[in-house]
Amino acid sequence: MTPQTIFYSIITILLLDFIVDKILDYLNAKNFDRPVPKELNDVYDEGEYKKSQAYKKTNYKFSNISSLYSLMLTLAFFFLDGFEFVDKLARGISNNEIAVTLIFFGTILLAGDILTIPFSYYHTFVIEEKFGFNKMSKKTFFLDKLKGWLMMIVLGGGILSLVIWFYMLTGADFWIYAWALVAVFTVLINMFYSNLIVPLFNKQTPLQDGSLRSKIEAYAQKVGFELDNVFVIDGSKRSTKANAYFSGFGKQKRITLFDTLIKDLEEDEIVAVLAHEVGHYKRRHIIFNITASVVLTGLTLYLLSLFINIPELSLAIGVKQPSFHAGLIAFGILYSPISEITGLIMNYFSRKFEYQADDYAKETYAPLPLITSLKKLSKNSLSNLTPHPAYVFVHYSHPTLLERFKNLSAQH
Numbered sequence: 001m002t003p004q005t006i007f008y009s010i011i012t013i014l015l016l017d018f019i020v021d022k023i024l025d026y027l028n029a030k031n032f033d034r035p036v037p038k039e040l041n042d043v044y045d046e047g048e049y050k051k052s053q054a055y056k057k058t059n060y061k062f063s064n065i066s067s068l069y070s071l072m073l074t075l076a077f078f079f080l081d082g083f084e085f086v087d088k089l090a091r092g093i094s095n096n097e098i099a100v101t102l103i104f105f106g107t108i109l110l111a112g113d114i115l116t117i118p119f120s121y122y123h124t125f126v127i128e129e130k131f132g133f134n135k136m137s138k139k140t141f142f143l144d145k146l147k148g149w150l151m152m153i154v155l156g157g158g159i160l161s162l163v164i165w166f167y168m169l170t171g172a173d174f175w176i177y178a179w180a181l182v183a184v185f186t187v188l189i190n191m192f193y194s195n196l197i198v199p200l201f202n203k204q205t206p207l208q209d210g211s212l213r214s215k216i217e218a219y220a221q222k223v224g225f226e227l228d229n230v231f232v233i234d235g236s237k238r239s240t241k242a243n244a245y246f247s248g249f250g251k252q253k254r255i256t257l258f259d260t261l262i263k264d265l266e267e268d269e270i271v272a273v274l275a276h277e278v279g280h281y282k283r284r285h286i287i288f289n290i291t292a293s294v295v296l297t298g299l300t301l302y303l304l305s306l307f308i309n310i311p312e313l314s315l316a317i318g319v320k321q322p323s324f325h326a327g328l329i330a331f332g333i334l335y336s337p338i339s340e341i342t343g344l345i346m347n348y349f350s351r352k353f354e355y356q357a358d359d360y361a362k363e364t365y366a367p368l369p370l371i372t373s374l375k376k377l378s379k380n381s382l383s384n385l386t387p388h389p390a391y392v393f394v395h396y397s398h399p400t401l402l403e404r405f406k407n408l409s410a411q412h
């Protein structure tokens with residue numbers, strides 16, 4: 001294939017990806033005004049429902065404008081030889097291949113992030129603010145950005161440097177070493193996520209004494225989950241939206257409840273949500289996800305090793321001196337249809353796991369408080385109760401509220 005054919009394949013993939021995404025958004029938006037299923041009639045009252053409709057429509061418009069802007073930026077970068085410009089810039093600063101790669105990706109990612117800051121700022125301080133969700137100060141917003149960049153430099157930069165180094169030492173075999181590195185990193189990050197990453201952004205405290213703690217203790221004892229592994233996080237620092245999640249494994253496993261969740265729900269509803277999270281642990285969903293991610297990484301790196309030596313990849317994106325980093329950009333986009341498919345499969349499994357966790361809560365605790373908690377959480381985040389099935393199939397990591405309601409209220 002000539003560099004030109006590859007170039008137009010890349011542009012086609014970028015455009016198709018955008019178009020498919022917009023069609024799904026459009027189908028979903030057409031469903032906004034459909035009647036709410038009778039099972040979910042009690043989620044909103046009239047006023048709240050109107051508010052939720054306005055929220056969905058505002059977000060739909062916003063997403064159209066911001067994704068069009070991102071597409072335009074990307075296409076401009078491709079057609080105006082942006083990659084060649086940044087490559088030359090990096091080579092002007094250093095002769096070391098690792099340094100050149102770091103400067104190359106660092107510049108592109110940083111510039112991309114800065115150029116989209118106005119959009120994330122508008123989303124937080126205008127849209128989320130208007131609908132009463134935002135609790136973030138401007139200071140937190142910018143500190144989050146800085147911390148995100150710092151993490152990307154340390155973790156992303158560290159891993160990338162090692163991968164390039166493996167490539168320089170072993171050529172096409174680099175993928176085996178890179179795979180081992182990423183696998184170890186994935187396991188460690190999952191294990192220490194709550195101890196190393198979360199504290200950079202949030203405060204976590206053990207559950208306080210009181211009736212909630214006693215109820216959780218009674219449940220935890222019944223199913224054999226240690227109460228020491230239950231924490232409360234200050235989600236209210238950023239948003240009124242509530243959440244809970246399970247993370248880690250072995251001794252590092254923990255369930256994290258947002259302070260907003262504790263504020264919004266009754267005690268038995270909180271225990272039901274906790275029971276759902278224990279279900280994720282008991283059904284080994286984290287282990288499955290880590291394994292799947294390691295296998296997929298291996299596949300991706302192997303394919304990368306087959307293509308990375310082809311100079312046409314670098315030439316296709318306009319970079320005259322073929323290199324690992326330029327090849328990686330081209331490969332990344334050519335590979336994206338495959339990662340879209342693996343993403344669909346992972347979402348399918350994720351929805352299956354949500355049913356399993358709901359079933360676990362239903363069997364070991366009770367279905368009713370989980371149903372009422374899901375309804376309250378949907379109401380408080382102005383959730384869409386009538387999503388389009390195609391949109392759900394592609395984007396949803398959780399079943400819809402209606403599907404979860406039906407599953408939880410079914411008699412087995």
Ligand SMILES: [Zn+2]
Binds near residue numbers: 276
């Ligand atoms: Zn879940």
